[in-house]
Amino acid sequence: MLLTREEMTFDFEGGTLDPVRDRELIEWMLNQFLYGEMTGIQVGHWLYEHAPDYEAAKFLARQSLEEMQHVENFLRIMAMLGCKPRPAHPAVRFLATGMMGGSWAEHVALEMANGEGFVLMAFYAVIDTLDHKPSVDILRRAVKQEERHVEFGEQQTMKAIEGRGWLRRRLLGLNLVSMWGVRRLAGFMAKRLPADHPVLKFLPRFLELSNRCAETRMRRMGLLDRPLAELGGLKRAALVSEAYAGKALGGLLSLLATPLRLLPWFRRKRLTETYLTDPRIAGLELPPPGATADATAD
Numbered sequence: 594m595l596l597t598r599e600e601m602t603f604d605f606e607g608g609t610l611d612p613v614r615d616r617e618l619i620e621w622m623l624n625q626f627l628y629g630e631m632t633g634i635q636v637g638h639w640l641y642e643h644a645p646d647y648e649a650a651k652f653l654a655r656q657s658l659e660e661m662q663h664v665e666n667f668l669r670i671m672a673m674l675g676c677k678p679r680p681a682h683p684a685v686r687f688l689a690t691g692m693m694g695g696s697w698a699e700h701v702a703l704e705m706a707n708g709e710g711f712v713l714m715a716f717y718a719v720i721d722t723l724d725h726k727p728s729v730d731i732l733r734r735a736v737k738q739e740e741r742h743v744e745f746g747e748q749q750t751m752k753a754i755e756g757r758g759w760l761r762r763r764l765l766g767l768n769l770v771s772m773w774g775v776r777r778l779a780g781f782m783a784k785r786l787p788a789d790h791p792v793l794k795f796l797p798r799f800l801e802l803s804n805r806c807a808e809t810r811m812r813r814m815g816l817l818d819r820p821l822a823e824l825g826g827l828k829r830a831a832l833v834s835e836a837y838a839g840k841a842l843g844g845l846l847s848l849l850a851t852p853l854r855l856l857p858w859f860r861r862k863r864l865t866e867t868y869l870t871d872p873r874i875a876g877l878e879l880p881p882p883g884a885t886a887d888a889t890a891d
């Protein structure tokens with residue numbers, strides 16, 4: 594990953610979440626995570642429709658399995674803590690499902706690098722504060738997989754923007770919108786959260802750190818070439834409108850092109866049609882002549 598565990602760690606100054614005292618809060622939080630993990634079924638869409646190559650397809654196939662294992666993890670944690678599965682907050686449902694990316698680049702940059710990066714920080718925070726060792730042990734194992742998902746998002750984003758300035762600006766503009774959402778959430782919480790709770794009182798500052806980490810990640814991926822503070826309000830507004838105008842235009846063109854897609858020449862090709870030209874498969878290394886077929890078996 595482009596950020597370390599230390600960089601993504603917030604200091605809660607020893608504050609803890611108590612499974613008995615904070616049961617209601619923990620149940621609410623676990624239900625948001627449960628929903629988020631269930632959206633792992635969307636990986637199926639990206640695998641079938643968009644996987645750019647064989648390596649990415651293998652990664653996504655494994656990721657979908659891991660996300661379903663995470664659903665099991667949260668169910669186990671909920672059962673241990675006496676929490677019931679309930680619907681997630683509408684804002685969480687909208688962020689995780691309603692704002693699904695419109696292209697592979699948007700998926701890897703916004704949902705994987707940024708979105709899963711944000712969730713990963715929340716997991717670290719729960720690991721550092723939840724006073725229930727069996728649950729924390731389960732989460733510790735799951736974050737290793739989430740770290741790999743974020744890393745894949747970062748690598749694929751860097752690959753996608755290489756030599757494509759317009760795409761870099763579009764992803765930056767869309768990212769600015771989600772960071773603005775996090776800032777609004779922090780402002781909303783600062784006014785309403787109990788100021789004396791050992792963990793909740795830190796939430797606005799925790800969200801600020803999340804945004805700073807998102808900014809650092811964008812700089813390291815090359816989406817952003819200077820600190821955000823140096824981008825004026827006008828420049829930011831221009832980036833956001835360019836991003837949405839580009840998305841709207843793309844949407845319109847794709848709608849107009851829908852009838853054309855019925856024709857074989859205009860259809861997006863899936864891996865089943867392209868795998869023989871995939872570098873991993875076309876570059877298959879054969880054993881030297883005369884070597885036995887099972888020479889590489891061990």
Ligand SMILES: [Fe+2]
Pocket residue numbers: 630659660663739
């Ligand atoms: Fe997950």
Ligand SMILES: [Fe+2]
Pocket residue numbers: 660709738739742
């Ligand atoms: Fe994930």
